[in-house]
Amino acid sequence: MTTRIILDVDTGIDDSLAIAYAASSPELELVGITTTYGNISQEEATRNSLILLELLHHDAPVYPGAAKPYARELFKPYARHIHGEDGIGNQLAGEPIRKAEEKHAADFIIEQAKLHPQQLTVIAVGPLTNLALALDRCPELPQLLGHLIIMGGAVTVPGNVTPTAEANIYSDPEGAARVIEAGFHMTMVGLDVTMQTLLPQRLVEKWRAQGTALSAFLTGMMEFYIDAYQKFKPGIAGCALHDPLAVGVAIDPSFVRTRSMHIQVETGASVAVGRTSEIEGPTGATSQQIEVALEVDADRFLEHFLQRVMHIHSTTAN
Numbered sequence: 001m002t003t004r005i006i007l008d009v010d011t012g013i014d015d016s017l018a019i020a021y022a023a024s025s026p027e028l029e030l031v032g033i034t035t036t037y038g039n040i041s042q043e044e045a046t047r048n049s050l051i052l053l054e055l056l057h058h059d060a061p062v063y064p065g066a067a068k069p070y071a072r073e074l075f076k077p078y079a080r081h082i083h084g085e086d087g088i089g090n091q092l093a094g095e096p097i098r099k100a101e102e103k104h105a106a107d108f109i110i111e112q113a114k115l116h117p118q119q120l121t122v123i124a125v126g127p128l129t130n131l132a133l134a135l136d137r138c139p140e141l142p143q144l145l146g147h148l149i150i151m152g153g154a155v156t157v158p159g160n161v162t163p164t165a166e167a168n169i170y171s172d173p174e175g176a177a178r179v180i181e182a183g184f185h186m187t188m189v190g191l192d193v194t195m196q197t198l199l200p201q202r203l204v205e206k207w208r209a210q211g212t213a214l215s216a217f218l219t220g221m222m223e224f225y226i227d228a229y230q231k232f233k234p235g236i237a238g239c240a241l242h243d244p245l246a247v248g249v250a251i252d253p254s255f256v257r258t259r260s261m262h263i264q265v266e267t268g269a270s271v272a273v274g275r276t277s278e279i280e281g282p283t284g285a286t287s288q289q290i291e292v293a294l295e296v297d298a299d300r301f302l303e304h305f306l307q308r309v310m311h312i313h314s315t316t317a318n
């Protein structure tokens with residue numbers, strides 16, 4: 001049985017890999033992409049998503065969403081130093097042929113959840129603004145959605161944009177708090193696990209040798225991303241597959257081991273804004289626990305990702 005998914009993205013290099021992974025996985029039916037700001041602007045994320053879908057020969061519609069956080073103005077700079085000036089490792093060669101849809105991302109999520117109650121999985125790998133807006137427009141969304149998987153947060157490890165905050169949560173702390181407390185059946189795939197899923201340079205070289213337009217585009221991005229990782233984390237053995245791991249969990253939940261937790265997001269003007277921490281919460285009917293991924297079978301996930309996206313094996317790529 002296939003799982004219907006919507007990918008909510010701020011495309012971005014690892015977002016691009018997540019889209020490619022989802023599009024090449026028969027277990028998933030990618031019914032649409034919704035876009036937001038984060039790594040780059042929402043307009044650029046929309047454009048990049050369309051470009052990638054054309055390279056993948058995939059006709060999923062793309063719905064533009066939020067351009068700024070839920071309850072404040074944009075305050076976190078875009079991450080062009082990690083993802084390139086264009087968000088795709090400076091690979092931009094022209095505009096996409098296909099256009100984005102008119103409908104807002106939040107409305108598309110609501111529409112699909114109502115059409116397929118408890119059947120739809122949303123995989124959100126950017127700031128959670130589109131989902132926060134969707135909750136305002138449809139308060140019963142948590143009961144309609146089958147599963148929400150997010151890439152975001154850092155519960156047991158340090159942050160990546162501040163000592164305590166992960167980038168997606170930090171970009172929209174109030175939106176994230178709204179979503180995390182809403183009662184979704186939800187899995188949080190944060191830095192706790194994604195910093196263990198590293199793609200090494202040697203595999204990128206093997207991948208480039210395939211010589212297709214898609215492999216040239218994706219490996220060009222990956223080389224930029226690996227260089228950026230080397231600059232801010234010298235000596236690291238590759239680059240983190242943050243967003244692809246969230247897709248991996250939709251395909252095979254056993255890639256990670258989770259624990260049910262009450263998670264609080266630090267909001268407002270606190271120095272720890274964007275921190276995701278475990279708190280004592282109510283039990284029983286009012287409990288809003290979510291599943292937090294704390295361990296990952298990184299080798300098995302990497303092998304699966306390589307086979308699907310690159311059509312290579314880690315062992316043959318030495």
Ligand code: BDR
Nearest residue numbers: 012014015125167168242
């Ligand atoms: C997350 O932030 C973004 O830069 C990446 O695309 C990923 O979703 C990692 O903290």
Ligand code: CA
Nearest residue numbers: 012015125126
């Ligand atoms: Ca992302």
